Amino acid sequence: MLELDKLTVRSRQRVLVDEVSLSVGAGEWLALVGESGSGKSLLSQSIGGLLPAGIEASGSIRWNDQELMQLPARQLRQLRGKEIAYIFQDYQGAFTPFRTIAQHMNEYQSVHGEKDRQQRRQRNEQALESAGLSTKLLHRYPFQLSGGQLQRAAIALTLLLSPRLLIADEATTALDSVSGHRILELLRQKQQETGCAILFITHDWRHVRRYADRIAVMKEGKLVESGNRHRVLDHPRHPYTQQLIAAAPMLERSEPMLRSGLAPLERLEGQKS
Numbered sequence: 001m002l003e004l005d006k007l008t009v010r011s012r013q014r015v016l017v018d019e020v021s022l023s024v025g026a027g028e029w030l031a032l033v034g035e036s037g038s039g040k041s042l043l044s045q046s047i048g049g050l051l052p053a054g055i056e057a058s059g060s061i062r063w064n065d066q067e068l069m070q071l072p073a074r075q076l077r078q079l080r081g082k083e084i085a086y087i088f089q090d091y092q093g094a095f096t097p098f099r100t101i102a103q104h105m106n107e108y109q110s111v112h113g114e115k116d117r118q119q120r121r122q123r124n125e126q127a128l129e130s131a132g133l134s135t136k137l138l139h140r141y142p143f144q145l146s147g148g149q150l151q152r153a154a155i156a157l158t159l160l161l162s163p164r165l166l167i168a169d170e171a172t173t174a175l176d177s178v179s180g181h182r183i184l185e186l187l188r189q190k191q192q193e194t195g196c197a198i199l200f201i202t203h204d205w206r207h208v209r210r211y212a213d214r215i216a217v218m219k220e221g222k223l224v225e226s227g228n229r230h231r232v233l234d235h236p237r238h239p240y241t242q243q244l245i246a247a248a249p250m251l252e253r254s255e256p257m258l259r260s261g262l263a264p265l266e267r268l269e270g271q272k273s
């Protein structure tokens, strides 16, 4: 569905993402991990054409049968939101202070072509409810919501148009652990309902272990390893991945389970005989 081929991101001074090739399949939850500054955010911003000024990308980003690198800005804007949507750590930035949640949601739909008011209202209500929020919040202003509610409202906004790919860049970092957990459960529920894929950038290995189907690891702009959760967590190949996992205390091996939460093969085989 999404295929990056030798994606390179540069500033004037240096290479920040170095020839990364990576794919995300339909309905897949891919966790992108790596130390601060390894290029995760820039990689994710390249996909939607959201790189900051002065930063340039080259290589290929294929989205189904389209080459996004060559897509005119207007078409890329249309695609963003409708097919590829972002959830950022700074969810407050998704809202302007003096407009209600409903106004934000209406505008988001109008920009993407939904002209029917009744239809928009219905979608707004459904989106808020499915994010676990009361429809009463529609008429409130962003500052009248708590941090957790506002992040949920930002997700409801993002999911209004049922995107095929959701890019979540440290979406729960600013929240307390209970609100963060609720948000991730909401994303999982949405993924199951709509079959959307999720590119999930995180530093939290507990979340990787709980939600990811596949894991990709970046170091200094390079992709050093990728594979399915079980393979990467239980049998990391690259020394950097081994170090990262060893430094994540909650992934201590609690016998007889593996880090991925699976039972070791030899144990399962022992049960069969």
Ligand SMILES: Nc1ncnc2c1ncn2[C@@H]1O[C@H](COP(=O)(O)OP(=O)(O)OP(=O)(O)O)[C@@H](O)[C@H]1O
Pocket (backbone or CB within 6 Å): 011, 016, 034, 035, 036, 037, 038, 039, 040, 041, 042, 043, 052, 053, 054, 055
């Ligand atoms: N606008 C910019 N101009 C110049 N360099 C930048 C810019 N934005 C990011 N960088 C540099 O690019 C590198 C990768 O940054 P990026 O934000 O992608 O890292 P990251 O892996 O997402 O880090 P974190 O986990 O802390 O969010 C870093 O060295 C950063 O300093």
